[in-house]
Amino acid sequence: MPRKTSSTSHTNITTPLALSQLHIRLEGLEKEHQNLLKKIKKKRTELKNFVEQMRSLATEIFHRANPSFTKMSELDKEIHTLFAEILTTRKFGKQTEKKVKSVYLNLQMAGIISPKFESEQSDSELDEMFDNDQHENDDCSQGKNSHHHEYRETQQGLEFSSATRTEESRKIRQTFLRLAEIFHPDKVKDNETQMNHTEIMKEINKAYQEGDLARLLEIEQKHQVGESIDNNSEDDLTRKCKTLEQQNEILVTQYENLKRELRLAKNTSEGAMVSDARKATKQGIDPIDQMLETIEMQISLVTEIRDFVKDFKGQKITIKEFLEGPESLYSLKQEMMEDILEQMLSELDEIVVF
Structure with missing residues (x-):
């Protein structure tokens, strides 16, 4: 009796190579996509918190320091008034008047009082500055032709940037319209669902107005209303990969913009105060x-x-004593010179290191 052979059938399901590559590509793009969304959310929160700290600190400073600022403003106004009265009522020789005006100007230039630049000396000094600027502009104009090519390249860059922004806006609008189609309150009849959709639409509208693609995509993921695809369809996978590539490009730009906004905020005087406040x-x-x-x-x-x-206005001190200045100014000048020297030495150390 012949022995029966087992005829167990093994069905091998093979995935085409192109399809397999698309799966790998899609997996990589989705991983990058989620990573970008997380980074944007974190950076957005960091920027929001920093701006809130700036506002909070500014408000607290205003309330606690306002009396001191008011006092400084009153003193500033009083000193300007005193100099105006001195220069209009006192009779000086030409050289003496020039020296008195020089004291007035120096107080302004040192930041002790607010700048007015009303003296003849200040006008002549400012004129000299403008003359120097004009010479520099003349020198620059001589090399105008050499920069023509660079200008054209810059213009082309701006045009490319504009085209990129237009494409980004189109993609953001597409995402917005897709979500609006799903969550518009008029699309449902149930009151509870309408209220829920109304709140979601507020988030969608806000994100769209701010050009925040990441937030629109977060809403899409949160409510699981993203586009469904057939994982065995090469067309679906190709389309999904292309969509993710385009979205990721926009998300990278959005993340870089958030980093730049935060950097700019930290570089403002208010941002510096927040940093100093944290250290303190x-x-x-x-x-x-x-x-x-x-x-x-x-x-x-x-x-x-x-x-x-x-005292000088009331002629309680002599012109010589006035021109020599108060003792506080001597110490202030000494401190300023020490600061300048310290900065120069620090810069010299950096040069030596490099």
């Missing part, structure tokens, strides 16, 4: 108290200068 807080110091102490020292200095100018 870590050291157990109230940053605003520290700032108020500095302001009080400045008020003390400006008050001394106000009294000094007032």
Whole structure:
């Protein structure tokens, strides 16, 4: 009796190579996509928190330091008024008047009082500055032709950038319209669903107005309304890969823009105050108290200068004594010179290191 052979059939399902490559490509793009969404969300939160800290600190400073700022403003106005009265009522020789105006200008240039630049000396100095700028402009104009090619390249870059932004706007609008079609409250009859869709549409509209593609895609993922594809369809996979590539390009740009916005915010004077406040807080110091102490020292200095100018107006001190200046100015100049020297030495050290 012949032995029966087992005829177990093995069905091998083979995936075409192109399809397999598309699966790998799609997996990589989706991983990049999710990573970008997470990075954008984190950077967006970081920027929002930093801006809120700036506003909060500015508000607190305004409330606590406003009396000091008001006092500084009053002193500033008083010193300007005193100099105006001195220069209109006192009779000086030509050289003496020039020296008095020089004292007035120096106080402005040093930042002790606000700039007015009303003296003849300041006008002549400013004229010299403009003359120098004109010479520089003349030198630059001589090389105008050499920069013509660079200008054209810049213009072409701007045109490319504009075209890119238009494409980004189109993609963002496509995503917005797709979500609006799904979540528009008029599309449903149930009151509870209408209320829910109304809230979602508020988020969608806000994200669209801000050009925030990442937020639109987050809403899409949250409510699981993304485009469904057939994983065995080469056309579907190709289309999905192309969509993700385009979205990822926009997301990269959005992330870079958020990084730039945060960097710009940190480089403002308000941003610097936030950074200083954080450092002071870590050291157990109230940053605003520290700032108020500095302001009080400045008020003390400006008050001394106000009294000094007032004494000169009332002829309680001589012209020679006035031109020599108050003792506080000597110490201030000394500090300024020390700061300049310290900065020069620091820059020299950096040069030596490199």
